[in-house]
Amino acid sequence: MTELPKTFDPASIESRWYAHWEEKGLFRPERPDATPFTIVNPPPNVTGSLHIGHALDNTLQDIIIRYERLRGKDALWVVGTDHAGIATQMVVERQLNAQQQKRTDFTREDFIAKVWEWKAESGGAITRQLRRLGCSMDWANERFTMDEGFSKAVIKVFVELHKRGLLYRDKRLVNWDPHFRSAISDLEVETKETQGGFWRFRYPLADGVRLADGSDHIVVATTRPETMLADMAVAVHPDDPRYRDVIGKDILQPITGRRFKIVADEHADPELGSGAVKITPGHDFNDFEVGKRAGMKAGDMLNMFDADAKVVQTADGKVPDTYLGMDRFDARKAVVEEMKALGFLVPHVTKDKEGEEVAADFEPRTIQTPYGDRSGVVIEPWLTDQWYVDAETLAQAPMQAVRDGAIEIVPRSWEKTFFNWMENIQPWCVSRQLWWGHRIPAWFGPRIISTLEGLKPAFSFANDPEFATKSSEPDYAVVAETEADALAQLADYYAQLGHRELVVCDSSSEAMTVLLQPGFNLDTHLPVWRDNDVLDTWFSSALWPFGTLGWPEQSETLERHYPNDLLISGFDILFFWDARMAMQGMEFMGQVPWRKLYLHGLVRAADGQKMSKSKGNVVDPLGLIDKFGADALRFFMAAMESQGRDVKMDEKRVEGYRNFATKLWNAARFLQSNGVTASTAHEAPPAALPVNRWIIAETVATVQAIDTAMAELRFDAAANAIYHFVWDQFCDWYIELTKGAMDDETRAVAGWAFDQILVMLHPFMPFITEELWHLTGDRASELIVARWPQALAAVDTDAQGEIDWLIRLVSAMRTARTELNVPPGAKLPVIVRDAAEATQRRLDRQGAALARLGRVESLTFGEPPAGGAAQIVVDEATFILPLEGVIDIAAEKTRLAKALAAAEKERDGLGGRLSNPSFVEKAKPEAVAKAREDHAEKSAEAERLKAALDRLG
Template structure:
């Protein structure tokens, strides 16, 4: 047994032990005959770095996997990284820009090679940071969504979905990022408040048609005037009497001269503005749906922007030439389409000005009403996202959603907290087609080739009108040969451009591969089985699918979790995991969402540097309460660093008193009540943690071990046994401390492993030790007796503090009304009571002369004579004055909180602070009142 240093160095311990665990393969010990337990880590972006959300998510997973490993299971924590299409391509392109270089200077293959070079040199920093957090992942089998085996699974799933009719190509609106020239997912869209305008325009009715009030126009309002160049309709509510007579009539769009219909649709709200809405189905998600209901096919919807969000001619050729080539917004000091459209409508006399009055009552006229507009931005590009009509690949999510919904309904998938089920069903029941293609170079290239179609066996001169989907080029060529026949030469071009240059020929079929790649959410949806070797039937796959648990932030419930459920049930015929745990966000101390713009982002690595990984991990666990977000509180993290110090000092105390490691997994035999008590409390703590972990109540598990270590073991057991360390007590103390290290290990792995190995010669490292068995019979008699002693000493200490008894003063105690059992307890625990309660003498009687404090514990009254120890009358006066002050503040706060005006109008944080202060003052008043009443 090595002598413990006076203090411990978290950084040195953490780096040393993590390297040891990983080198010895202890994150995945060989347990082929043990019960399997499997979780998969949400693969972080290969470009990413550890943020506070990662710290929460991975801490919770590590607690579970360490707990199950200690319980003897074949615990597998799958780890890997996501290739992060847009993020990674952006990183590499920015490096190129810094060297005055750009992607288009290279072929696609050359650029992809540069990305692989970047990954080899700089990618995966987050995996090193996860190690600092203590994550005991199966690094020996680390996966990457672009590695060869996983890519094989991705391509197979695409091809199979297409073969089953669940994946298809379609023209729909997407979130288009003009900076990356690619579609992006909803999760990559960040809504920001932008100051903009709300314009009102008159749209003339055609053919002399008028409204019921005689008006020859309809007023429409918009925050995006530029899109009127692609307007296809004006929608009004079918029950709106103002427009009922003009439904189906034409409007003459002023700038383009396009005739557009007035359509009836409930999307138009009669209570908003004029009740009429201009419909641009090619550039607005709501308008797209209105357009479809009005009978417009997606192929016929007008598109007025190119991939860079510059104006291009629509299919009907009606956009005036002066608009062509303009950017959608003002750019580089040049007015864009928005400014020019608004100016022309004003010049035509069709702008309805916005009129307000200033403080002096004078009219102020403006072209548009100032509005703060919720505007979508690309979270990485920083540019405004454009709803854009384009051909993309889609998965039929509606059909794939059926099986996961049924699995949740019948309990094969349990969602924790259960309150998330409603959200899950609401989204799944209204799910839209899933766009899975991206216009990037980095990623899984879509296994589809385009060629000309045929008519009665003859090739029709066309470009890319027939699609071949295959796992590889050889399979594709077999399909093409079957399609075109043996007499046709099949030529594979490098691109659509090259295919067009080669041209058409009746005896030649020119094919080219789809240049797009798959959305990274498509590949990561295969994570629970693709990482285990699928599509090959590996032993790992058979043993560890389905996974047991998925821990995830609620914010990716639909982007990742639901899609894993869809793909897992479609391809494996079973749920991907049996239980889904959704945790909240980590917020700033004031409850606000963390963001760089607010300057309230917390760096978990900085916290680890200051307080150690164990302290941060314990904070995360203790604060993770189901259904609630975690409020960041550095003081709490510091407090758990102090908790680690208390544990260390307890180990040093035990070592200095000859306490060694336990020699048995079973509790030693004990006679002394204090030893029987600590054994019972240890067993009760094991039971509490087991129950909490089964329910995934991380806060309850953390708090159970915290209070046991701090309160029962350190504050009471050690204090009660000081000076009486016999062999029995040493054996019990050593056993109890060992159980503490095992129970605490999932939460604080580093300090517990260090103490485990410094406090005795061990057969195995703590990471692969045995979890305590809560089988020992609970000794209720010993528990009752020591609980009584703790309550009595605690009450004495409280009374002494409240009544200003000098700390060094020893008091006599007179006991009144004690039962025979209490007398026997006093006899057995007299030494501890004298030492910890600072009792000079103890006798039995009815009363004492002079002033005294009275403490009631169960049936007995303990009288503490204070004559000559304190000035009783002065103390009464002090307590009465303090009580009056506390009650006054309590009542003042109560009055404020009962005032509806304050509660409804004050800032939420001010109301919360008032409630906290009221509770504090109410508790203080109760304490002072009790102290005053104690003085006889």
């Protein structure tokens, strides 16, 4: 046994112990016969750094996995990182830009090689940081969403979904990022408030048609005037009497001259503006749905932008040449100016301070504008061909699993949100126009449109997919796991034309170049090409629970560890990741991916605001680890994680848990100095003394409390149970009660109880507990693979009752002395009145401890002498502390009465404010919460002061 240093230094032990655990393979000990327990980490982006949300999420997972490992299970925590398509490509492109290079200077293969080089050099930052947090993951089997085995699973799932009719190519609106020239997911869209405008324009009715009021036009309003170049309808509410007679009539767009119909649709709100809405289905999600309801096919909807969000000619050729090539925001200005010049702009009229009318081109408005969270550019709804998954069909099985209890969502309050989203789920766009990622296993060729005998075969070549919105006929596509299989399918398709040699191209652009080469003969050769797109990152991460276990190979690991037991996830990725794992797991494995889904909240700033770099309130978890140690940060996360609530960051609390670790360290030093060593038994040693029987019972009760809390995933309850046991029962009372009375029995019990503390605390504070485990005795194994305490020892309720009584009595005496300003060193006589026989026996046994801890000079039974005294009632007995000559009783009464009046005045003032509905309803929530806290504090203070005054008689 090594003598403990005087001070606890987290930095000196954390890296040492983590390296030891990992080197010895203790994160996944060999336990083939044990019950399996499996969790998977939400794979962080390979570009990422540890942020405070990671710290919460991974701390909770590590607590669970260490707990189950200590309980003897074959505990597997699958670890890996996500290839993060857009984020990673952006990082590498920035590096190239710094060298005056760009992605398109390289071939696709050469660029991807550079990404792999970056990953090898810089992609491990997040995993190193997870180690600093203490995450005991199975690093020996670390996965990456682009590794060979996982990629095989991704391709197989894509092909199988296509075969089953659950994955298809379709033309729909997507969130288009003009910077990356790619579709992005809803999660990658950040909505910001921007200052914009509301423009109103007159659209003339065609063919001399007029409204009921005689008007020859309809006024429409828009925040995006530029899109009128692709307008295809004006919508009015079917019950709006102003427009009922013109539904189905033609109306004209002034700039393009395009004629289109007035359609009836409930999307048009009669109470909003003029009640008429211009419909641009190719550039607005709501308009897209209106267009579909009006009978427009997606392929016929007009597109006026290219991939850079610059104006291009629409399929009907109606856009004036002057607009072609314009940036969308320049086009906005130009459209407004032209409509104004043509007399079709309706000015916005307001009155100035003098009451004079003032006209402006538009009404200023605050607009909710979508931005790409990484590119920072405004997202454009864009009509394009993409690959989609039939999410509605796949959602049925997970919904039923939740209804049947096969998947338990904790807290249950999230079930309603889950069902609401799943029941209204939209097709999932899974293609991205990037180079880094899983390339879509699809190949294309020209579609045969004529094979009539005697006629030359005709083909339809769609444009480059990037500009496929103009295509009238889609290319012919095949999906296969390998290029050889794809070419075989294409050869079969073209066999009806006779033999033609297939010219395999890497992209549609290359195929067009080949096709346009002089002398290229379609009678003998046909260009075919690979889909240029990659899969959405969430598509691959949806396979995480089984793809990481070796699927599609039917491995022993897969059979043993699927389904997973638990998934811990932030609620913010419930739909983007959790729900999609449930869909894919049930579709391909026939079972739920995990039996329980725990959704935790966000970590917010101390004032409750969401953390963001722009607000300057982001907290760096690595900085907290440097300052207070990983154990303190971990314990803070656990103690503050209350189901259904966000965690408010509080550095003072983290510091408090560092102090808690120091208290544990000092307790170990005290025990060591008194000859207490490590226990040699898992079971509690025999004990006769009440104080030892009491601490054994308290230990067992704490084990039971933690087991119950962990079964219910109440991390805060588990952390608070061990915290109060260590700080209050063991350090404050047991050590105090046994000072100067360390016999062999007490040493054995103290050593055993401290060992149980180290094991119970280990999931929360792994570093200090492992260090103390080895410094306090010779051990057969590391603490990380020790045995969890058994909550089976007989609980001595008599001993518990007696020591609890002693603690209450000493605490009451100490409180009274403090409140009455009794000098700390003064010893007081105590007279006991009305004590039952059981209490008298307790006083006989605990008299020495009471005298030492309560600073009691003498203990007698009977009536007190005349004069002021403090009276304390514990159970049936009254304990009287005479104070004549110890304090100035009259002055003390005056002091307490004055303090009581001040506390009551503040309490009543706060109570009056809180009873005022105007304050509660109109004040900021944090101000109301603060007033309630202050009211409760002053109420308690007043009660304490009144009790102290009453004690003086």
